[in-house]
Amino acid sequence: LDSSSILADRTKQINASAIREILKAASRPGMISLAGGVPAPDSFPIEVIRKLSNKILDTYGASALQYDLTEGFPPLRTALSGYLANKEIFAEPDDILVTSGSQGALDSIGKILISPGDGVAVEAPTYLGAIQAFNPYEPKYIRLDSDDSGLIPSSLEKALSSHRVKFVYLVPNFQNPTGRTIPLERRRKIASIIIRHDVLLVEDDPYGDLRYQGSPIPGIKTMAPHHVIYISSLSKVFAPGLRIGFCLAPQFIRKWFVAAKQGVDLHTSTFNQALAAEYISGSYLSQTLPKIIRMYQPRCKTMLDALDQYFPEGFHWSRPDGGMFIWVEGPTGFDMQNVYRESLKNKVAFVPGKYFYTAKGKGLETMRLNFTMATKEELDSSVKTISEIIKDRMQVGTH
Amino acid sequence: LDSSSILADRTKQINASAIREILKAASRPGMISLAGGVPAPDSFPIEVIRKLSNKILDTYGASALQYDLTEGFPPLRTALSGYLANKEIFAEPDDILVTSGSQGALDSIGKILISPGDGVAVEAPTYLGAIQAFNPYEPKYIRLDSDDSGLIPSSLEKALSSHRVKFVYLVPNFQNPTGRTIPLERRRKIASIIIRHDVLLVEDDPYGDLRYQGSPIPGIKTMAPHHVIYISSLSKVFAPGLRIGFCLAPQFIRKWFVAAKQGVDLHTSTFNQALAAEYISGSYLSQTLPKIIRMYQPRCKTMLDALDQYFPEGFHWSRPDGGMFIWVEGPTGFDMQNVYRESLKNKVAFVPGKYFYTAKGKGLETMRLNFTMATKEELDSSVKTISEIIKDRMQVGTH
Numbered sequence: 001l002d003s004s005s006i007l008a009d010r011t012k013q014i015n016a017s018a019i020r021e022i023l024k025a026a027s028r029p030g031m032i033s034l035a036g037g038v039p040a041p042d043s044f045p046i047e048v049i050r051k052l053s054n055k056i057l058d059t060y061g062a063s064a065l066q067y068d069l070t071e072g073f074p075p076l077r078t079a080l081s082g083y084l085a086n087k088e089i090f091a092e093p094d095d096i097l098v099t100s101g102s103q104g105a106l107d108s109i110g111k112i113l114i115s116p117g118d119g120v121a122v123e124a125p126t127y128l129g130a131i132q133a134f135n136p137y138e139p140k141y142i143r144l145d146s147d148d149s150g151l152i153p154s155s156l157e158k159a160l161s162s163h164r165v166k167f168v169y170l171v172p173n174f175q176n177p178t179g180r181t182i183p184l185e186r187r188r189k190i191a192s193i194i195i196r197h198d199v200l201l202v203e204d205d206p207y208g209d210l211r212y213q214g215s216p217i218p219g220i221k222t223m224a225p226h227h228v229i230y231i232s233s234l235s236k237v238f239a240p241g242l243r244i245g246f247c248l249a250p251q252f253i254r255k256w257f258v259a260a261k262q263g264v265d266l267h268t269s270t271f272n273q274a275l276a277a278e279y280i281s282g283s284y285l286s287q288t289l290p291k292i293i294r295m296y297q298p299r300c301k302t303m304l305d306a307l308d309q310y311f312p313e314g315f316h317w318s319r320p321d322g323g324m325f326i327w328v329e330g331p332t333g334f335d336m337q338n339v340y341r342e343s344l345k346n347k348v349a350f351v352p353g354k355y356f357y358t359a360k361g362k363g364l365e366t367m368r369l370n371f372t373m374a375t376k377e378e379l380d381s382s383v384k385t386i387s388e389i390i391k392d393r394m395q396v397g398t399h
Numbered sequence: 400l401d402s403s404s405i406l407a408d409r410t411k412q413i414n415a416s417a418i419r420e421i422l423k424a425a426s427r428p429g430m431i432s433l434a435g436g437v438p439a440p441d442s443f444p445i446e447v448i449r450k451l452s453n454k455i456l457d458t459y460g461a462s463a464l465q466y467d468l469t470e471g472f473p474p475l476r477t478a479l480s481g482y483l484a485n486k487e488i489f490a491e492p493d494d495i496l497v498t499s500g501s502q503g504a505l506d507s508i509g510k511i512l513i514s515p516g517d518g519v520a521v522e523a524p525t526y527l528g529a530i531q532a533f534n535p536y537e538p539k540y541i542r543l544d545s546d547d548s549g550l551i552p553s554s555l556e557k558a559l560s561s562h563r564v565k566f567v568y569l570v571p572n573f574q575n576p577t578g579r580t581i582p583l584e585r586r587r588k589i590a591s592i593i594i595r596h597d598v599l600l601v602e603d604d605p606y607g608d609l610r611y612q613g614s615p616i617p618g619i620k621t622m623a624p625h626h627v628i629y630i631s632s633l634s635k636v637f638a639p640g641l642r643i644g645f646c647l648a649p650q651f652i653r654k655w656f657v658a659a660k661q662g663v664d665l666h667t668s669t670f671n672q673a674l675a676a677e678y679i680s681g682s683y684l685s686q687t688l689p690k691i692i693r694m695y696q697p698r699c700k701t702m703l704d705a706l707d708q709y710f711p712e713g714f715h716w717s718r719p720d721g722g723m724f725i726w727v728e729g730p731t732g733f734d735m736q737n738v739y740r741e742s743l744k745n746k747v748a749f750v751p752g753k754y755f756y757t758a759k760g761k762g763l764e765t766m767r768l769n770f771t772m773a774t775k776e777e778l779d780s781s782v783k784t785i786s787e788i789i790k791d792r793m794q795v796g797t798h
Contacts, residue, residue: 001597001626003651006565008514008536016469016658041461049464053452062440065448065638070415100499100664107663111535115407132662136510137407166405198400227400239464241669243499252402259415263531264506265499269668270640 010116013135017128018355022340026349032382034369035349037176037324043292044239048284049275056274064274070262072098072246073273079280080246087208088222089230091248097257100268102206102233102245106133107264109167109202109229109247112256114139118166121159123151125327125356125363127176127204130169139166141358148318150175150182153189160197167200167229172220174207174323177356177368181321184217191223199227200250206233209289211322212297226250234276236324237289242272296324296372302379303371310387312394317369324372327353330365330390337364342389348382409515412534416527417754421739425748431781433768434748436575436723442691442771443638447683448674455673463673469661471497471645472672478679479645486607487621488629490647496656499667501605501632501644505532507659508566508601508628511652513538517565520558522550524726524755524762526575526603529568538565540757547717549574549581552588559596566599566628571619573606573722576755576767580720583616590622598626599649605632608688610721611696625649633675635723636688641671695723695771701778702770709786711793716768723771726752729764729789736763741788747781 019035026035056064071077077093084091099105106129114120114137122130124143131141142163145155151170159165170190172182182190194201203220221230233245249257261267279285303326307317314331330336336352343350353366371379418434425434455463470476476492483490498504505528513519515537521529523542530540541562544554550569558564569589571581581589593600602619620629632644648656660666678684702725706716713730729735735751742749752765770778 001599001649001651003655006512006599006652007655008510008512008517010514011511011655011659014511014655014658014662016654016661036466038466041465044461044464046456046460046464050453050456053456054449057445057449057452061445062443063640065443065445065640066440067435067437067634067639103663103665111407112410112413113405113407115409118407129662129665136659136662200400200405235466239670240466241462241464243664243666243668250400252400253405255415256402256406256410256413259413260410260535262415262419263413263528263535264502264663265642266502266528267642269642269671271638271671272668 010136010138013138017132019128019351022349022351025344031347031349032378033349033373034371034382035351036370036373038373039236039240040295040372043295045284045288048279048288049239052275052278052282056271056278060274064271066270068267068270068273070258070267072096072268073270073277075281076273076277079277083280083285084248087216088218089248095248097247097249097254097261098268098273099245099247099261100265101235101240101243102204102231103129103133104261104265104268105231105245105247106130108257108260110134110137111260112253113166113200119163121156121165121168122358123170123175124358125177125353125366126169126358127171128356130204131358143359146178146180148180149186150180151186151190153186153193156190157193160193160199165199167202168194169202169204170220171204173205173217174210174320174325176207176323177325177351177353178327179318179320179323179325180327181217187217187220188223191220194227195224200229201227202229202231204231206236207323208232209237210293210296210324212293212300214321221248237285237292238276238279242269242275244268244272244276299371299374299376299379302376303369303383306380306383310384312387312391315390324370326369326371328367328369332365334365336367338393339367339386339389343386346385346389348385350386409535409537412537416531418527418750421748421750424743430746430748431777432748432772433770433781434750435769435772437772438635438639439694439771442694444683444687447678447687448638451674451677451681455670455677459673463670465669467666467669467672469657469666471495471667472669472676474680475672475676478676482679482684483647486615487617488647494647496646496648496653496660497667497672498644498646498660499664500634500639500642501603501630502528502532503660503664503667504630504644504646505529506663507656509533509536510659511655512565512599518562520555520562520564520567521757522569522574523757524576524752524765525568525757526570527755529603530757542758545577545579547579548585549579550585550589552585552592555589556592559592559598564598566601567593568601568603569619570603572604572616573609573719573724575606575722576724576750576752577726578717578719578722578724579726580616586616586619587622590619593626594623599628600626601628601630603630605635606722607631608636609692609695609723611692611699613720620647636684636691637675637678641668641674643667643671643675697775698770698773698778701775702768702782705779705782709783711786711790714789723769725768725770727766727768731764733764735766737792738766738785738788742785745784745788747784749785
């Protein structure tokens with residue numbers, strides 16, 4: 001038996017995340033990591049979880065440990081209905097499907113919608129986890145252009161006019177990897193374009209609650225409810241290790257979504273859904289979120305200040321209003337992979353931006369910097385370290 | 400937008416479990432359910448879980464709530480290595496992959512191995528959850544014959560000689576739905592056949608620990624380690640709501656399995672894996688298992704006694720040494736669906752056996768009876784109720 005003869009055809013599309021090795025390197029002792037997309041461990045409400053674990057065993061007893069509905073644990077769906085109403089997304093509990101992280105939602109969406117060769121329109125760069133979820137279903141990617149304000153609506157219009165597109169995938173708030181947010185006026189244009197072309201949009205919103213300045217912008221879901229699958233996750237505002245995501249899909253695909261998820265994991269952990277239900281309905285989320293924001297906001301500012309202070313001319317970066325990432329673009333032809341290698345030797349890890357493109361050879365001059373996992377002092381010193389490596393490489397003319 | 404134009408081609412293979420509606424009916428108040436495959440709620444160690452929830456927050460702190468490796472939480476993989484050694488399956492912690500229930504293992508196996516049209520050999524009848532996991536990947540099923548001792552080796556030999564088979568799927572211990580167990584001599588023959596044909600076997604073993612009489616029989620994994628993917632779950636011996644399964648795959652497909660799982664859910668709940676690790680390594684599993692067996696063993700005997708006492712001639716049933724199910728076969732031409740409908744009206748639910756066949760029109764005369772969820776009194780009275788309905792139908796000649 002060998003893998004060449006036994007693997008399915010689709011399996012050649014399945015790759016372990018290319019940044020797994022980078023994240024492993026980033027977790028070495030002594031390393032300052034700007035590489036992950038991981039919440040700060042001190043943001044986790046350990047004592048609240050201790051209290052709620054006891055409470056759900058008292059309240060739900062054996063039901064918290066038993067098999068449950070594929071659609072989700074009813075008290076969590078009720079809690080999420082209230083949570084979403086605060087975002088002006090009005091959904092009955094029955095409309096909401098709980099998933100095993102937003103990754104679980106992305107997998108089921110790919111499974112029920114993508115036939116081999118179907119067009120899926122994505123921003124370039126885009127979220128790597130979505131690509132990993134979709135790839136086994138063998139889509140053809142149509143790349144959309146974006147600028148400092150995210151997706152450019154005319155690029156979407158052009159893509160939908162010239163390609164058959166099964167769905168569009170977007171992260172409108174504090175995008176991973178760029179940190180960019182699509183402004184209200186563009187969202188309205190995007191909603192009108194997808195309605196006119198009668199095409200589905202997957203709006204992925206894991207970071208929307210992590211806003212450090214400015215006012216929340218309504219989701220595209222509120223503007224085109226029948227054309228948008230809204231997905232999100234509690235991983236960035238509660239605890240990623242519990243693997244709780246959720247999905248609000250138009251009625252006509254919901255039963256297929258549930259059937260697909262049933263074949264994948266039967267249902268998401270009942271115990272963890274009960275924890276999440278109590279976390280939201282007991283107002284722990286609304287009380288804890290401001291603390292998380294007060295933790296991340298100054299880290300974002302410190303990193304931006306350090307970039308302003310240390311980085312050379314010819315480099316530009318996003319100025320996110322929230323989320324976890326800053327995106328840096330060097331001059332055309334600059335190779336960030338070399339900076340990455342040198343940076344690791346200096347105990348600073350980040351992710352070269354090329355990994356977030358579906359096309360090879362794109363984004364060689366870019367990098368993604370995370371600011372949630374390091375202290376202000378570490379953020380300042382690590383950005384300085386990277387800037388010195390960049391300056392060295394520019395002097396020796398290796399770009 | 401409508402579902403007919405937007406769904407992937409594969410989605411027509413995806414159906415919500417046909418027995419979902421049956422299980423819903425079975426959960427109505429006042430119903431005696433012989434329908435599910437669900438552990439008794441009073442088998443769950445609620446106070447142990449309370450203690451361990453507190454302990455893992457003390458021991459692992461934020462790590463129990465953080466993102467973790469796709470392969471699994473290291474302390475659980477270590478604990479499972481010891482657990483498997485008791486079954487004479489010798490595996491390093493690194494060889495063991497944790498999954499979101501055994502359903503998660505079945506999905507990843509289907510995803511990385513099955514190209515549309517590939518042959519997958521299954522017992523008839525077989526476990527419905529495996530069919531649901533494999534169907535979206537569009538296999539062609541090759542049906543294997545079985546008798547009271549499970550899979551008939553010559554049927555496997557014939558199938559492998561006359562079809563191209565990607566893998567064989569078997570539940571050798573207390574099979575779902577039949578309760579049958581494959582004896583040692585047949586296992587040796589099966590191992591030798593799959594080695595000779597150089598074909599993979601998926602050995603699914605969720606019930607092996609629930610043995611009420613006789614001695615454990617070594618897994619086929621121990622006889623053909625390089626040709627067997629062994630999968631199991633803690634759902635039947637700990638708590639299904641935690642969704643913890645695991646998989647021991649030959650080295651050459653392991654990295655593909657991990658890459659596929661990464662796209663599906665990134666990883667299984669860290670918190671629940673930590674609970675499972677402590678449950679096993681703290682000897683709670685080995686202490687609790689005898690209590691669960693003492694709970695189920697008399698229920699199995701009560702159901703068998705009731706079948707002996709009440710059921711008419713021409714009906715036969717399995718006499719399982721463990722697990723959760725008894726399989727009843729009526730005379731050819733008898734329609735168990737009618738009995739099911741009448742039985743529901745009399746507040747007794749079971750699953751007609753036809754749902755466990757991949758071919759239509761098979762198993763119309765069969766039924767699956769579960770004995771773990773009802774009391775001895777309920778088991779006796781509900782089997783009596785069903786027997787009376789059967790006798791009525793035989794008299795009116797509706798078969």
